[in-house]
Amino acid sequence: MDIVDLARLQFALTAGAHFLFVALTLGLATLVAVVQTRATLSGDPVHLRMTRFWGQLYIINYAMGIVTGLVMEFQLGLSWSGLTEYAGDVFGSALAIETLVAFFVESTFLGLWIFGWNKLNRWAHLALIWVVTLTAYASAFWIMVANGFLQNPVGHVLEGGRLRLTDFGAMVANPAAQVAFWHVLFGAMIVGGFFMAGVSAYHLSRRTPEQDLFRKSLRIGIGVALPALLLTATFGGIGFESLQPAKAAAWVNDAERLAAAQAEMVARFGPGDYLPPVGAVQAGGITMLTLFAVMLFVAAPSFLLMLVRPVVRGFRVWHWLLTLMIPVPFVTMLAGWVFREMGRQPWAVYGLLTTSDAMSPVTEGQMVFSLTAFVTVFAVLIAVNYWLLARQARRGPGAVALGDRPVDAPVPAPSF
Amino acid sequence: MEIFVLGFFAIGYLVLAGADIGVGMALPYLGRSAGERREVIAAIAPFFLGNEVWLVATGGVLAGLFPRLEGELLHGNHTVVVTLLVAWVVRDMGLWLRGRLPGARWQACWDGAIVAGSWGLALSWGALLSHVLLGIEGPVALLPALVIAALFGTHGLTFAALRLRGTLRARAAVLAGGAGEVRTYALTSVVLVVVGVLAGLRLPLEPGTSGPLLVPVVLTLIPFLVAAQAWVWWTFRHRVSGPSYL
Numbered sequence: 001m002d003i004v005d006l007a008r009l010q011f012a013l014t015a016g017a018h019f020l021f022v023a024l025t026l027g028l029a030t031l032v033a034v035v036q037t038r039a040t041l042s043g044d045p046v047h048l049r050m051t052r053f054w055g056q057l058y059i060i061n062y063a064m065g066i067v068t069g070l071v072m073e074f075q076l077g078l079s080w081s082g083l084t085e086y087a088g089d090v091f092g093s094a095l096a097i098e099t100l101v102a103f104f105v106e107s108t109f110l111g112l113w114i115f116g117w118n119k120l121n122r123w124a125h126l127a128l129i130w131v132v133t134l135t136a137y138a139s140a141f142w143i144m145v146a147n148g149f150l151q152n153p154v155g156h157v158l159e160g161g162r163l164r165l166t167d168f169g170a171m172v173a174n175p176a177a178q179v180a181f182w183h184v185l186f187g188a189m190i191v192g193g194f195f196m197a198g199v200s201a202y203h204l205s206r207r208t209p210e211q212d213l214f215r216k217s218l219r220i221g222i223g224v225a226l227p228a229l230l231l232t233a234t235f236g237g238i239g240f241e242s243l244q245p246a247k248a249a250a251w252v253n254d255a256e257r258l259a260a261a262q263a264e265m266v267a268r269f270g271p272g273d274y275l276p277p278v279g280a281v282q283a284g285g286i287t288m289l290t291l292f293a294v295m296l297f298v299a300a301p302s303f304l305l306m307l308v309r310p311v312v313r314g315f316r317v318w319h320w321l322l323t324l325m326i327p328v329p330f331v332t333m334l335a336g337w338v339f340r341e342m343g344r345q346p347w348a349v350y351g352l353l354t355t356s357d358a359m360s361p362v363t364e365g366q367m368v369f370s371l372t373a374f375v376t377v378f379a380v381l382i383a384v385n386y387w388l389l390a391r392q393a394r395r396g397p398g399a400v401a402l403g404d405r406p407v408d409a410p411v412p413a414p415s416f
Numbered sequence: 417m418e419i420f421v422l423g424f425f426a427i428g429y430l431v432l433a434g435a436d437i438g439v440g441m442a443l444p445y446l447g448r449s450a451g452e453r454r455e456v457i458a459a460i461a462p463f464f465l466g467n468e469v470w471l472v473a474t475g476g477v478l479a480g481l482f483p484r485l486e487g488e489l490l491h492g493n494h495t496v497v498v499t500l501l502v503a504w505v506v507r508d509m510g511l512w513l514r515g516r517l518p519g520a521r522w523q524a525c526w527d528g529a530i531v532a533g534s535w536g537l538a539l540s541w542g543a544l545l546s547h548v549l550l551g552i553e554g555p556v557a558l559l560p561a562l563v564i565a566a567l568f569g570t571h572g573l574t575f576a577a578l579r580l581r582g583t584l585r586a587r588a589a590v591l592a593g594g595a596g597e598v599r600t601y602a603l604t605s606v607v608l609v610v611v612g613v614l615a616g617l618r619l620p621l622e623p624g625t626s627g628p629l630l631v632p633v634v635l636t637l638i639p640f641l642v643a644a645q646a647w648v649w650w651t652f653r654h655r656v657s658g659p660s661y662l
Contacts, residue, residue: 063512067505070468073475074490074501081487088483089624096480096630099473100637108466108644114661115462116651164625360491370498377502381509388516401515401661415579415655 004356006367007079010374012341014072016334017378021065023333026140026185027192028058029133031220040126046213053397054196054217055129057389059114064385066107071374073099078370083348083358090156090165091146098142106135117403140188141181148177150349151244151340163352175242180340183235186228187336190295191329193225197302198326199393204312205319208396215313218322219306226299233292236336244350246274247343250281268351276345284339291332298325417631418481418623419616424638425477427612429470430541431571431605436460436467438572440507440534441565443527446576446587450520451659453527457511458660459579462652464511466645468504473641477634483624493544500540507533515662538565548615564611571604581655 001009032055039047073095076084084092112120113128120128148171149155155170156163165171200218204211245264249257258275265274298321305311305318344350348358392399439446439460447453478486490497510529514522542561546552550560576588577597592600 060512060516063508067508070472070475071501071505073472073479074497076479077475077486077490078494078497079491081491084479084483084487088479088486089626092479092481092483092486092624093626093630096476097633099469099476100634100641103476104469104473104641105644107469107472108641108648111462111465112648112651117661119651159625162625165629168629360487362491362494366494366498369495373498373502377505381505384509384513388513392516404661415653 003362003364003367004359006364006371007359008355010079010367010371011072011075013375013378014068014075016337017382018065018068018072019333019337020330021061021068022140023184023188023191023330024061024195025058025065026136026188027190027224028054028061028195029129029136030189031192031196031224032058033129033133035220036126036129040122046216049210049397049400050213050217052400052403053213056400056402057199057392059110059402060385060389060392062110064381067381068378069103071378077360079360079362079367080348080358081360083353085162086353086358087149087153087156087163087349090153090163090171091149093165093168094142094146094149094171098139098146102135102139102142106132106139109135114402137185140185144181144184145172145174145177148174148180151180151344152176152242153349153352158352163349179235179239179242183232183239183336186232186235187329187333189228190225190232191333193221193223193228194295194299194322194325194329195221197221197225198323201319201322202394203396205316205323210397211313213397215309218312222299222302222306225295226303229292229296229299244344246276247281250276250278250343251285251339253278253282272346274346276343280342281339284335284337284342287335288332288339291328291335295325295328295332298322417635418627419621421631421634422474422477422481422621423613423616425470425474426616427609429467429474430608430612432470433464433467434568434571434604434608435575435601436464436572437507437534437537438568438570439576440511440530440572441538441569442573442576442588443531443534446573446580446584447527450523450527452584453523454515454659454662455584455656456576456580457514457530457662458656458658459576461511461660461662462648464508466648468508480630481623481627482621484622485620489548489619493547496540496543496547500537500544503533503536503540505533507537511662535565538568541565541568545611545615548618549611567604567607567611571601571608574601574604579656581657585655 032051035047035054036051038044039051076095109128109131113125113132116125116128152174153163154174155165155167157166158164171177197218198221200214200221203214204218208214243251245257246261249261258278262273262275266272302318302322305315311318346354346356348355439456443453443456447456475486478489506529510526510533514526514530517523539558539561542564543557545564546557546560552560570591573588573591574597577585577592578601580588589597
């Protein structure tokens, strides 16, 4: 492996890990916000316990999303300064808006939501989770604007060897950003929906307490997952129509189209290999589409089954199937991401800057050091976090600390 | 204006997060038992998430307004920045994970992660700032780094004295002496601001070309961001009277 491969591996592992967590974060935040709305409107204790249970799982997951995300943010300057120097004036604006408009507000209000339980007015507390959810969407949106620019650069001119943003509207309206944003957003709803349905099915099959809570949760999960599947596929289909020529050729592995894409690039940029790795692109695309079909075959009949209460309570085989389905949307998301990002190679900014030119001038020793450090820390933390997520999910709502009344509450004295 | 925006977020981070990093560094001194440590952590628990986003925002502002400087600063200090990030991650996970299980060994292990991560963060900041301010790199940089770490530590102890009560407050007030907590906290804050400004003056602060578009957006946002954080500080203004969620 040369140093560019090491840097790519490092970014791919960080982004992939981040993607796993933020997908569930987006989906679960939405579900928690909906459940808390019902709890606040009806005052129903079941919905309140649902909010606390799913909210606790959401927070465990969110923390991991943050730490992988911040490493990703700083990796741009660490490993890819060629990219930020060349195109930072354009897509850096989207990243800056993401951190300020979205992430800053999301994290601040999430802290208030977590620690303000039983402290704030319940309507203010409800408003907080909605702000957190909507800013999470905004975060995904601006990240997809940045990513869309790398896929399909628009709204810029080249000046003195660097790109300058000339049309902000064009960058935001970029179809490579818009279509992908909706695709990813509904994909996250699939992740959240199957997660909620799968965990609930586990509890229903085990006959644990709180059958009522999990029966309702299962229905919400399936009720969200099925329409989200159809919408994700719709936007994915639209995205397929505007693939870069080389990505499209690699997807169908058509020798003629691959040669044509290569010849066109050689004519524009001089000799070189401009084709993405066909095997990886195909594997990513096929996995994504196959698993989509699997999810659809499970979600559609589940939608009918969940309408019959005795079935929801007692159909064990179906419960096991739903529990087994929990990892499937995660794998599908990663496969789709491999398809999208590997298909763009060898370009960091499509048609403008190659990945190898985007590298920072760092030594191989430095790259090995950072790769080893990040991989070791993340491997441990991801394992611990998924174990905790599974443990908390298995133990059910009785063991939730979130929103517990404080143990003792003497008269508070202001500290500042 | 670009420089003001960058300075605002960077210095905001140093002053706000400096306090919770300092509390993490002093955790073994302040919290002698598991229960005490949990109460000490409750002093920073509602704030650390809102504090660290100032650094995320600083990174975003660097990417948007100073893309060239972002690269130079980060890959030019590769080892220090990687260490800083690893320390940040370890510390955050320590804070989030310590309360997830009741076991004493589990909590002691993550308390260790909080302390090691806080020290790692403070020393990395020290090394980064001493490189920017004094041009010192390598093992010699450990000396100015220790000075910066001591500054974070003092700032954190004073913050803990402002937030805690009883024995814990008395322990935290050890450095505030007769000057009082508020005055000492103001003093360490001013020193952090001065360090931040001096470091900024030493950086090649040449903005990129997206300022005319981005700066008005950011300036419009700042009052909302500050208001959101002010709400957090107002909600949790009372002295800590027991363990919190973490």
